[in-house]
Amino acid sequence: MTKIKQTKETESKVSEVKFPEVIAITACPTGIAHTYMARDKILEAAKELNMTCKVETQGRSGNENVLTEEDIGHAKVIIFAADKSLVGLERFNGFFGAIIGAYLAAFVVYGLTKGLKKTPRSLQGVRDIVFVPVVTALAAGVIMFAINIPLGFLNYGLGLGLKSMAQYNLSALAGLIIGAMIAIDLGGPINKAAYVFGTATIDASNTAFNSIRSSNNACFITEGAIPYAAEDPKRVIPSAVAGSAVTGAIISGFGVTLSAPHGGIFVFPLLGIQDNGTIDQMISVSSFNLGATNKAKEQYQILGGKGINVSIMLQNLGYENIALGFMAQTDSLLFQNYLQAKNIKSDFYQVTGQTRLNLKIRDLSNNQETELNCLGFSLTNTDEVAILSLLKKKLTKDDILIISGSIAPGATKSLYQEIAQYCFENQITFAIDTSKQSLLATLKYQPLLVKPNLAELNEIFSTNVTFVNIKEVTRLAKKLQNLGAQNVLISNGKYGSLLVTKSDSYLANTASGTLLNSVGAGDSMVAGFIGTFIKTKDAKQSLLVAAASGAATAFSQGIGELSLVEKLKEQIKIID
Numbered sequence: 001m002t003k004i005k006q007t008k009e010t011e012s013k014v015s016e017v018k019f020p021e022v023i024a025i026t027a028c029p030t031g032i033a034h035t036y037m038a039r040d041k042i043l044e045a046a047k048e049l050n051m052t053c054k055v056e057t058q059g060r061s062g063n064e065n066v067l068t069e070e071d072i073g074h075a076k077v078i079i080f081a082a083d084k085s086l087v088g089l090e091r092f093n094g095f096f097g098a099i100i101g102a103y104l105a106a107f108v109v110y111g112l113t114k115g116l117k118k119t120p121r122s123l124q125g126v127r128d129i130v131f132v133p134v135v136t137a138l139a140a141g142v143i144m145f146a147i148n149i150p151l152g153f154l155n156y157g158l159g160l161g162l163k164s165m166a167q168y169n170l171s172a173l174a175g176l177i178i179g180a181m182i183a184i185d186l187g188g189p190i191n192k193a194a195y196v197f198g199t200a201t202i203d204a205s206n207t208a209f210n211s212i213r214s215s216n217n218a219c220f221i222t223e224g225a226i227p228y229a230a231e232d233p234k235r236v237i238p239s240a241v242a243g244s245a246v247t248g249a250i251i252s253g254f255g256v257t258l259s260a261p262h263g264g265i266f267v268f269p270l271l272g273i274q275d276n277g278t279i280d281q282m283i284s285v286s287s288f289n290l291g292a293t294n295k296a297k298e299q300y301q302i303l304g305g306k307g308i309n310v311s312i313m314l315q316n317l318g319y320e321n322i323a324l325g326f327m328a329q330t331d332s333l334l335f336q337n338y339l340q341a342k343n344i345k346s347d348f349y350q351v352t353g354q355t356r357l358n359l360k361i362r363d364l365s366n367n368q369e370t371e372l373n374c375l376g377f378s379l380t381n382t383d384e385v386a387i388l389s390l391l392k393k394k395l396t397k398d399d400i401l402i403i404s405g406s407i408a409p410g411a412t413k414s415l416y417q418e419i420a421q422y423c424f425e426n427q428i429t430f431a432i433d434t435s436k437q438s439l440l441a442t443l444k445y446q447p448l449l450v451k452p453n454l455a456e457l458n459e460i461f462s463t464n465v466t467f468v469n470i471k472e473v474t475r476l477a478k479k480l481q482n483l484g485a486q487n488v489l490i491s492n493g494k495y496g497s498l499l500v501t502k503s504d505s506y507l508a509n510t511a512s513g514t515l516l517n518s519v520g521a522g523d524s525m526v527a528g529f530i531g532t533f534i535k536t537k538d539a540k541q542s543l544l545v546a547a548a549s550g551a552a553t554a555f556s557q558g559i560g561e562l563s564l565v566e567k568l569k570e571q572i573k574i575i576d
């Protein structure tokens with residue numbers, strides 16, 4: 001056991017416990033006499049009770065013998081002896097709930113000891129050691145439980161009231177009330193009721209609850225205001241309530257929405273659009289023979305499409321996003337539920353026709369993969385107009401749109417170009433991963449990232465370069481940059497990847513592992529790069545996460561999990 005570091009104030013202490021049982025802060029307006037008199041008295045009293053004690057003094061000579069988080073976490077008794085506001089009260093944040101519980105228990109103990117004053121001397125030991133503590137613990141538990149029942153009804157009633165306000169177009173009023181509730185007890189039960197109401201009723205058309213997300217401080221953690229409220233409750237709480245209520249009313253009244261349920265301004269929404277969802281059939285054959293009947297050795301099915309894959313990897317990496325795009329009416333719910341199970345929101349525009357079924361055949365004798373991407377639904381002009389207006393409604397300047405996948409048949413070739421132009425003109429960052437013509441058409445709108453693989457790069461420039469000739473690959477990547485792309489990421493499976501930014505170029509190796517199927521590996525790279533880049537603005541770090549994310553998916557049956565990405569990151573080396 002470590003001996004507690006002795007200070008002037010604790011020198012007189014009796015025991016050698018690591019942390020003091022009693023802690024206190026003393027302070028007085030002049031900070032010369034009473035601060036220290038109070039300290040001495042507390043120390044004396046603790047000594048009489050045979051308890052270790054540490055007192056922080058906030059006097060004229062500054063804060064001395066400052067209480068650490070460990071001191072606070074281990075203390076049995078906390079005393080504030082002050083007639084001025086104390087500094088550093090946020091260290092005690094977590095205690096306020098406990099203090100209420102402690103008061104409750106103290107009242108029970110007080111009542112019991114008073115009521116049992118006349119206990120015969122022979123039973124007094126049992127009374128103090130067994131009866132009072134056990135009954136107090138039970139009573140406090142029962143009271144807390146009982147309090148929950150009316151609070152539950154209150155929450156339910158509030159929820160119903162708020163819901164009907166939203167239904168009757170009284171969103172601003174609902175926002176006002178929710179905003180006020182959020183701030184009134186700074187993280188307490190009323191705050192939680194408002195939060196639960198808001199998040200539990202998330203629905204794209206209901207904006208009332210959105211107020212709760214933004215109606216307090218910038219990062220939506222109202223508990224951060226507790227130290228100020230503790231110092232000056234009469235002024236801080238009403239102003240926080242008023243500010244939150246007004247913000248809530250404005251946000252709900254104007255229908256301002258945010259797709260992530262938590263995080264305030266620190267959330268950056270990422271929206272993925274996949275134009276053409278797929279059901280990927282992964283088939284392994286012992287040895288693939290062209291022009292012959294090939295029998296499957298293993299087979300499984302995954303819901304995919306480039307945008308869906310990007311969405312899943314973003315979510316795995318911890319970036320909330322919404323999957324948008326076209327979806328066959330018959331499978332829309334299937335995809336929606338699949339994503340929902342992964343906590344990903346989706347907003348699909350439903351079209352008639354079938355989802356395409358793509359066959360991914362792996363030859364187990366040489367690990368070679370052959371793809372057969374089939375035809376699915378066709379788009380009409382109405383579908384295109386609808387998706388454009390859906391995007392226009394959804395996108396804000398704070399969003400990043402990731403456009404992934406080929407354009408379904410029937411659509412005009414300029415669909416992606418129109419989306420890119422809209423993003424450019426409205427200062428919405430976008431990235432694009434699609435094939436030749438559609439990709440080239442969007443470059444002038446300066447996508448944050450384009451990610452052709454080496455084969456696609458060769459197709460674009462009608463070349464046949466290999467990664468061995470990295471200078472030539474870099475030159476072609478720079479050509480895409482000259483056409484407008486901000487960053488160009490060229491992936492080349494197990495041979496690694498090349499990133500060309502405005503100022504530098506980097507090479508990344510691939511992690512080693514057992515290839516299960518590489519479907520979605522490129523999409524995972526896009527997700528890894530964009531998520532990390534938006535957060536860190538560090539291209540090198542983003543390439544590292546991209547490479548690890550791609551490898552994690554190649555070594556998994558579906559999209560790689562975060563734990564694997566983290567593990568594989570250790571193997572990735574970036575060369576400038």
Ligand SMILES: O=P(O)(O)OC[C@@]1(O)O[C@H](CO)[C@@H](O)[C@@H]1O
Nearest residue numbers: 278304305306358405406519520
């Ligand atoms: O025809 P696209 O849209 O270019 O590619 C579709 C597709 O091959 O891309 C994903 C892997 O990247 C698969 O889930 C899907 O089958």
